[in-house]
Amino acid sequence: xxxxxxxxKHLITATGQRVTLRCSPRSGxxxxxxxxxxxxxxxxxxxxxxxxxxxxxxxxxxxxxxxQFPDLHSELNLSSLELGDSALYFCASSLKRASYNEQxxxxxxxxxxx
Amino acid sequence: xxxxxxxxxxxxxxxxxxITINCSYSVGISALHWLQQHPGGGxxxxxxxxxxxxxHGRLIATINIQxxxxxxxxxxxxPRDSAVYICAVAQGGSEKxxxxxxxxxxxxx
Numbered sequence: 461x462x463x464x465x466x467x468x469k470h471l472i473t474a475t476g477q478r479v480t481l482r483c484s485p486r487s488g489x490x491x492x493x494x495x496x497x498x499x500x501x502x503x504x505x506x507x508x509x510x511x512x513x514x515x516x517x518x519x520x521x522x523x524x525x526x527x528q529f530p531d532l533h534s535e536l537n538l539s540s541l542e543l544g545d546s547a548l549y550f551c552a553s554s555l556k557r558a559s560y561n562e563q564x565x566x567x568x569x570x571x572x573x574x
Numbered sequence: 575x576x577x578x579x580x581x582x583x584x585x586x587x588x589x590x591x592x593i594t595i596n597c598s599y600s601v602g603i604s605a606l607h608w609l610q611q612h613p614g615g616g617x618x619x620x621x622x623x624x625x626x627x628x629x630h631g632r633l634i635a636t637i638n639i640q641x642x643x644x645x646x647x648x649x650x651x652x653p654r655d656s657a658v659y660i661c662a663v664a665q666g667g668s669e670k671x672x673x674x675x676x677x678x679x680x681x682x683x
Contacts, residue, residue, distance in 0.1 A: 462618070493671075503660065503673040518670050548615055563607070563671075565617040 463487065464553050464566035472572045478539040481569045485532055485553030491515070492534040493554075493563060494526055498547040509534055510557035541573045577601050580661050580674035587681050593648040595677045597661030600642065607671065608635050608646050609660040617660075620646070651681045 463486035473479055485492050494506040496519075505518035509528035520526075523541075528534040538545060548570050552563040579598045587593055597606070608620040621628050621635040623644070628635050632651075637644040648655055661674040 495671075502675045503662070505670040505672070508670070516670050550617060552617075562619050562622045564619065565609075567616050570615070 462564040462566065464551060464564050466549075466551055466566035466569050468569060469567065470570050470572075472574065473541060474574055475541055475543060477541050477573075478537065479541065479571065481536040481538070481549050481551075481571075483534045483536070483551035483553075483566055485534070485551075486564050489553035489555050489564070490532065491554045491557050491561075492528055492532070493552045494520075494534070494536050495550045495552065496547050497550065497568075498544075503550075506536070508557075515557055538571070543573050546571055546573045576675070577672050578661055578663055578674040580659075580677050582677060583675070584678045585680070587651050587679070589652055589681055589683050591651050591681075593651050593655075593679065593681075595646045595659050595661075595679070597644045597646070597674055598642060599644075599661075599663045599672075601663065601672075602666040603639075603642075603663040604666045605664045606637055606644050607662040607664070608644075609662060611658040611660060611676070613657070620659075648679075651679075653681045653683050656680050 465484045467482045490511045493508045497503045506520040508516040526536045548568045550568045552565045554561040554563045581596045605624045610618045632649045634647040658676040658678050660676045662671040
């Protein structure tokens with residue numbers, strides 16, 4: 461158990477809908493990273509937050525947004541969902557802000573868009 | 575060309591064999607991560623290294639910064655080592671990780 465929690469584990473929804481994925485980092489970790497893993501693209505970095513502020517952006521679509529709250533949990537919002545958004549979404553946390561620190565991964569949320 | 579290349583893509587071994595998975599990258603990095611993803615989907619961080627060699631149990635990771643290459647070795651492989659092993663690099667000056675496509679390892683009893 462990494463200490464990182466993600467909810468829900470599974471999510472099935474329809475095209476055009478909006479969903480929110482939630483991540484609670486390990487106790488004491490200030491950085492949260494979001495990743496998307498699809499069959500054709502593999503793992504891709506989406507976005508990173510450190511202590512409430514956005515630190516880095518990767519291949520995140522404009523339809524997606526995220527935030528980190530004062531209690532350090534983070535939410536990833538996906539809107540106007542398309543079939544191609546079906547993927548595993550992982551969050552990870554680390555103590556410090558740089559990606560060269562060890563990251564601890566949550567169990568993931570499997571999103572299926574029908 | 576991907577910034578992070580792993581080889582082989584798939585690897586099948588017999589229990590007890592010594593296994594090597596390779597990772598080559600084309601950018602300057604501050605660190606390299608080896609991750610393990612189990613069939614159920616969960617990801618575990620195995621190593622994070624920026625130079626030299628690290629060992630944890632039967633797993634050994636090495637990195638050669640000059641050659642932009644890292645290897646993950648598994649000694650005395652076991653069926654429970656069956657998983658996808660993913661190499662990821664932390665690009666110098668950037669906060670993001672760039673991932674290889676993974677190596678699927680199957681260890682048969």
